[in-house]
Amino acid sequence: MIPVRAEDLTPGHPIPHALYTRGGRLLAHGGAVITPEIQEFLAAHAAAEFRFDTRAEPIGTRATDDPQPPALGSAAAVADQADWERRLMRTRAELRRSASALVSVARVRWERLPLSIEVGVDPVPIVRIPRRDADSVPSEDERELREVRTAGVSALRVALAAVLDGRSCRAADLFDLAETLVLALTQRPELYSIPAMGMPRPCDALSEHAYSTGAIALGIAARLGWPRGDVLGAAVAGFLADSGMGLVPYPVRRAGRPLTDIEHNSVRRHPEYSVALARSVTGLPEPIVLGIYQHQERGDGSGYPHGLRAPQIHDLAAVLAVADTFAGMTAPRAHRPALTPHAAMSELAHSASADRLNRTAVAALVDLFGLYPARSFVRLSSGHVAVVGAAASPPATDRPVVHVVQPTGSPVRFGRGLDLARIEPKSLRIVEAIRAPEGVEV
Numbered sequence: 001m002i003p004v005r006a007e008d009l010t011p012g013h014p015i016p017h018a019l020y021t022r023g024g025r026l027l028a029h030g031g032a033v034i035t036p037e038i039q040e041f042l043a044a045h046a047a048a049e050f051r052f053d054t055r056a057e058p059i060g061t062r063a064t065d066d067p068q069p070p071a072l073g074s075a076a077a078v079a080d081q082a083d084w085e086r087r088l089m090r091t092r093a094e095l096r097r098s099a100s101a102l103v104s105v106a107r108v109r110w111e112r113l114p115l116s117i118e119v120g121v122d123p124v125p126i127v128r129i130p131r132r133d134a135d136s137v138p139s140e141d142e143r144e145l146r147e148v149r150t151a152g153v154s155a156l157r158v159a160l161a162a163v164l165d166g167r168s169c170r171a172a173d174l175f176d177l178a179e180t181l182v183l184a185l186t187q188r189p190e191l192y193s194i195p196a197m198g199m200p201r202p203c204d205a206l207s208e209h210a211y212s213t214g215a216i217a218l219g220i221a222a223r224l225g226w227p228r229g230d231v232l233g234a235a236v237a238g239f240l241a242d243s244g245m246g247l248v249p250y251p252v253r254r255a256g257r258p259l260t261d262i263e264h265n266s267v268r269r270h271p272e273y274s275v276a277l278a279r280s281v282t283g284l285p286e287p288i289v290l291g292i293y294q295h296q297e298r299g300d301g302s303g304y305p306h307g308l309r310a311p312q313i314h315d316l317a318a319v320l321a322v323a324d325t326f327a328g329m330t331a332p333r334a335h336r337p338a339l340t341p342h343a344a345m346s347e348l349a350h351s352a353s354a355d356r357l358n359r360t361a362v363a364a365l366v367d368l369f370g371l372y373p374a375r376s377f378v379r380l381s382s383g384h385v386a387v388v389g390a391a392a393s394p395p396a397t398d399r400p401v402v403h404v405v406q407p408t409g410s411p412v413r414f415g416r417g418l419d420l421a422r423i424e425p426k427s428l429r430i431v432e433a434i435r436a437p438e439g440v441e442v
Helices: 036-043 075-110 140-164 171-187 193-197 206-223 228-241 243-247 261-268 270-278 286-294 315-329 341-353 359-369
Strands: 018-021 026-028 050-053 377-380 385-390 401-404 430-434
Touching: 075 243, 075 270, 075 286, 140 171, 140 193, 140 206, 140 243, 140 270, 171 193, 171 206, 171 228, 193 206, 193 359, 206 228, 206 243, 206 315, 206 359, 228 243, 228 270, 228 286, 228 315, 243 270, 261 270, 270 286, 286 315, 315 341, 315 359, 341 359, 341 430, 377 401
Parallel strands: none
Antiparallel strands: 018 026, 018 050, 377 385, 377 430, 385 401
């Protein structure tokens, strides 16, 4: 986090990083255009009260292969930007218009697809290695896993920008991203929340959310024992499931207020928008496209776009629904802060008990991350605040390895690992999940 001064921000230009208050409240997402009102708001407060979250890649540049643009502010640059924006608006308008027709044609093909995925054939092996309670925080493995996420989000940002600009990208490239996640899952499953969720999450840009959804869906599918090809397909479907939100007007996506009926309708069309965009991904298997289209359906019939019930929903869509919901709940939004992973899992369990979400998929999510994923924060019965060093595996999903946060000025920020599975609950246990304490970063 770095301080921000009002004079550093230029009205009409996008901000490069998500903007937060010192207390951690999200004010604006990376890529939001600075308005005079925002600048006046910042100028009216002390500069030290605001921070840029620099953990995410800067936003606001076009991910294209265009040559170096003219100098910023020149007449040529202004004309180039205006021409690009007009072309982009036309392309996206055409995508929105064609989405319904594309789906109508595709539904004829989808009727011939099986809705279930066979379990136990060529599964991805997930072997929990002995827990390393002596690992430091952050560990060398953690640094590598964070690099996996950073590179993956960056590559996905380029792919999403391509399809939103009306260009094509290769499904093979997205499957390569998924292969990298499989490697992370099989090598350090107890730390998989780091690449999958970006613990702690820096922002909720479309590419961040898409990568998290894909990575979480991959982990759930692997936990369910799906064949390796379907596990990889779950990740690719997650990467693209919400791509259609890029065709929803930005003010609607970031509205911190109740939406109007027209705005709701625009959001509810994003699955078919995602299908339209998926047609620009060459070599994408048809079951993945069906999963994308159905990912907002719910088992009790309360979802959209068709209000389908569980027997009519593809297994992939049921997993995407859990992954997408969990990724959204654990990220900050314009109208609310992020939920802790533990609170989000409780909400998912409630939805599963009401048959809105698939119970098996929710249980697989808990098995994947434990009730307290790695790098989430908790309060112990001793009163200490601790960070989770390694997630717990079944059946002791509530007994992870934790590292107590040390007082300011200590030689180390986090103490030695304590494996709660080896300690009697009456002696030490977790009493609640909490958000990251102010000033404490992993």
